[in-house]
Amino acid sequence: xxxxxxSAVMGAPEGATMFDETHRKLRRLILSQDDVRQASEIARYIxxxxxxxxxxxxxxxxxxxxxxxxxxxxxxRPFSGNxxxxxxxTRPNIGIDKLLTESEWQSHQEIKRMRxxxxxxxxxxxxxxxLVIHQVGENATAKAxxxxxxxxxxxxxxxxxxxxxxxxxxxxxxxxxxxxxxxxVGSKHPAP
Numbered sequence: 001x002x003x004x005x006x007s008a009v010m011g012a013p014e015g016a017t018m019f020d021e022t023h024r025k026l027r028r029l030i031l032s033q034d035d036v037r038q039a040s041e042i043a044r045y046i047x048x049x050x051x052x053x054x055x056x057x058x059x060x061x062x063x064x065x066x067x068x069x070x071x072x073x074x075x076x077r078p079f080s081g082n083x084x085x086x087x088x089x090t091r092p093n094i095g096i097d098k099l100l101t102e103s104e105w106q107s108h109q110e111i112k113r114m115r116x117x118x119x120x121x122x123x124x125x126x127x128x129x130x131l132v133i134h135q136v137g138e139n140a141t142a143k144a145x146x147x148x149x150x151x152x153x154x155x156x157x158x159x160x161x162x163x164x165x166x167x168x169x170x171x172x173x174x175x176x177x178x179x180x181x182x183x184x185v186g187s188k189h190p191a192p
Contacts, residue, residue, distance in 0.1 A: 022182050025093070029176045032078035033169060039075035040165040042067050046158055054152040064152060069119045075165060076115040079108075094175050100167065107164045 046052050051064030079096070100108060132143045153161070 022179055026176065026179045026183075028078075028093075029172055029179065033172045033176065035074050035077045036165055036169050036172060039071045040162060040169060042071040042074065043158055043162040043165060046071070047155065047162065050155075052152060052155045052158050061152070068153060068158075071161070072111055072115050072119045075161075075168075076112050079112065080115070094171055096168065096171065099171055100164075103160075104164050104167055107160050108168075111161060111164075 046064060046067050051060060051067060053064070054061060096108065097105060130144075134141050134143060
């Protein structure tokens with residue numbers, strides 16, 4: 001069996017036909033798999049190249065921090081709500097909270113907190129942001145002092161996240177396979 005499903009284009013022209021619920025779910029699941037797969041690939045890269053180690057030389061630290069940021073944002077993207085269109089749902093809606101183990105759910109929630117407070121938004125209270133005002137000549141100059149508690153997760157944490165990503169990919173794949181069975185073989189569902 002083969003299934004042809006082309007990507008939907010955002011901002012479809014006025015009067016375009018709305019996709020039925022099955023196609024909208026399937027499109028969201030496929031997009032979600034891509035996001036979680038990207039997070040998984042990034043986690044593997046971080047581990048394979050020891051980019052989790054905060055004590056490494058500065059270029060490695062910069063690369064590790066950037067990849068960790070991308071990993072967190074990519075993983076949470078499907079679960080944080082997306083634009084609602086006529087072509088896809090805003091979330092994959094697979095009941096992830098009921099399907100993960102307690103440990104996996106805690107990792108999921110930790111990654112979500114990291115995304116919401118540090119990686120995609122700046123939470124000044126969490127980062128203990130304080131200002132010290134110095135006199136420089138006749139001008140006052142502020143120096144910011146901040147600690148980011150989520151920079152460079154440990155190797156063990158990245159391994160735990162990778163395990164979660166792989167588990168979530170399996171759950172998304174299972175749901176995708178189930179939905180694909182509802183499609184007519186040989187049908188095409190092009191972008192409107």
